[in-house]
Amino acid sequence: MWHSIFAYIKYLFLSKSKYSIHSPFVYDFVTKGLEPSISVEYSQKLNAFRNDLLDDNTVIEVSDFGAGSKVFKSNQRKICKIAKYASISKNKANLLQKIICYFKPIQILELGTSLGIGSAAMRIVAPHAKISSIEGCPQTASKAKEYFQKHQVKNISILTGKFSSLLPKLCQKNTFDLIYFDGNHQKKATLEYFNTALQSIHNDSLFIFDDIHWSTGMEEAWNSIKKHSKVTLSIDLFHIGIVFFRKEQVKQDFVIRI
Ligand SMILES: C[S@@+](CC[C@H](N)C(=O)[O-])C[C@H]1O[C@@H](n2cnc3c(N)ncnc32)[C@H](O)[C@@H]1O
Numbered sequence: 001m002w003h004s005i006f007a008y009i010k011y012l013f014l015s016k017s018k019y020s021i022h023s024p025f026v027y028d029f030v031t032k033g034l035e036p037s038i039s040v041e042y043s044q045k046l047n048a049f050r051n052d053l054l055d056d057n058t059v060i061e062v063s064d065f066g067a068g069s070k071v072f073k074s075n076q077r078k079i080c081k082i083a084k085y086a087s088i089s090k091n092k093a094n095l096l097q098k099i100i101c102y103f104k105p106i107q108i109l110e111l112g113t114s115l116g117i118g119s120a121a122m123r124i125v126a127p128h129a130k131i132s133s134i135e136g137c138p139q140t141a142s143k144a145k146e147y148f149q150k151h152q153v154k155n156i157s158i159l160t161g162k163f164s165s166l167l168p169k170l171c172q173k174n175t176f177d178l179i180y181f182d183g184n185h186q187k188k189a190t191l192e193y194f195n196t197a198l199q200s201i202h203n204d205s206l207f208i209f210d211d212i213h214w215s216t217g218m219e220e221a222w223n224s225i226k227k228h229s230k231v232t233l234s235i236d237l238f239h240i241g242i243v244f245f246r247k248e249q250v251k252q253d254f255v256i257r258i
Contacts, residue, residue, distance in 0.1 A: 007213035011238045015257035025246070026235065026254055033102030034258050038094055042124050046093060049120045049151050053083035060143060065136040065162055065184060079115065079143060087114050088182070088210075092239055093121040096180065096208070099242070100125050103206060105177030109170065110134070111163050111193060112183025112210075116144030120153045122180075132157045134166050136183070163193055171200035182210040187217035194225055201230070201245050212241040226253050 018035075021027045056079035064075060072085070088096070100108075100122055106129050110119055113135035122131055133156060135141040141160045148156055159166050163184060179197050181190065190209070197207065212222040222241050226234040232249040235242045235256055 060139040063137045088118040187221040190221040
């Protein structure tokens with residue numbers, strides 16, 4: 001909690017507006033990708049999906065493989081509470097949709113499906129993408145599948161299992177355009193997933209990391225990721241961090257306020 005507050009104050013001091021961006025690639029991304037609003041139709045579809053989950057009082061037994069929760073005390077959790085406190089927020093989903101509309105990735109992988117709001121957000125704006133998402137908790141994964149069916153969110157492949165067991169095989173066999181890391185917010189695990197996922201990149205791949213300032217550990221993980229020799233560009237938008245591997249890019253780190 002205190003870490004996030006201090007991190008936000010630091011971000012406010014360090015972050016720059018679009019007028020201080022000297023990289024044409026990043027300037028175009030911010031002005032053409034992040035600034036324009038997302039279509040109302042996209043937001044309405046996702047709101048319908050989210051609101052339905054927010055009305056669901058069913059209780060499930062959650063297996064927690066991640067960093068634990070700052071909100072939940074028990075593993076018996078109501079779907080509406082998971083949707084409210086442990087799922088991607090409206091603003092973040094909106095940001096994710098903008099990033100996808102701009103870069104148009106086809107091969108997408110998400111680490112941490114939860115109830116599927118992030119996957120649905122991606123599917124809505126990228127009907128032709130091949131989306132896979134890993135979720136460790138079987139009951140949560142099965143709820144996500146139920147809601148995909150109910151809302152006709154098609155062709156999302158949910159892989160049920162631990163990131164550490166499924167990710168290495170997936171990354172050996174596939175090349176991903178985008179990987180969204182949204183589960184197990186711990187330093188060691190995040191760095192392990194990052195290093196494994198590097199096997200699956202190409203020059204224009206991008207990785208999005210959720211909650212990079214959530215804790216001291218995540219802050220340290222983000223700093224190591226930025227410094228990695230394969231990472232040529234990083235963009236800190238506070239709630240998420242994005243890294244690119246473009247070889248033509250001079251190594252640069254941006255902290256941007258949008
Ligand atoms: C923050 S939630 C993901 C939110 C989701 N991306 C969304 O759009 O709403 C993190 C999810 O990752 C799963 N998870 C955490 N650590 C995991 C691990 N090591 N292996 C598999 N799943 C894990 C949790 O069960 C949880 O459902």
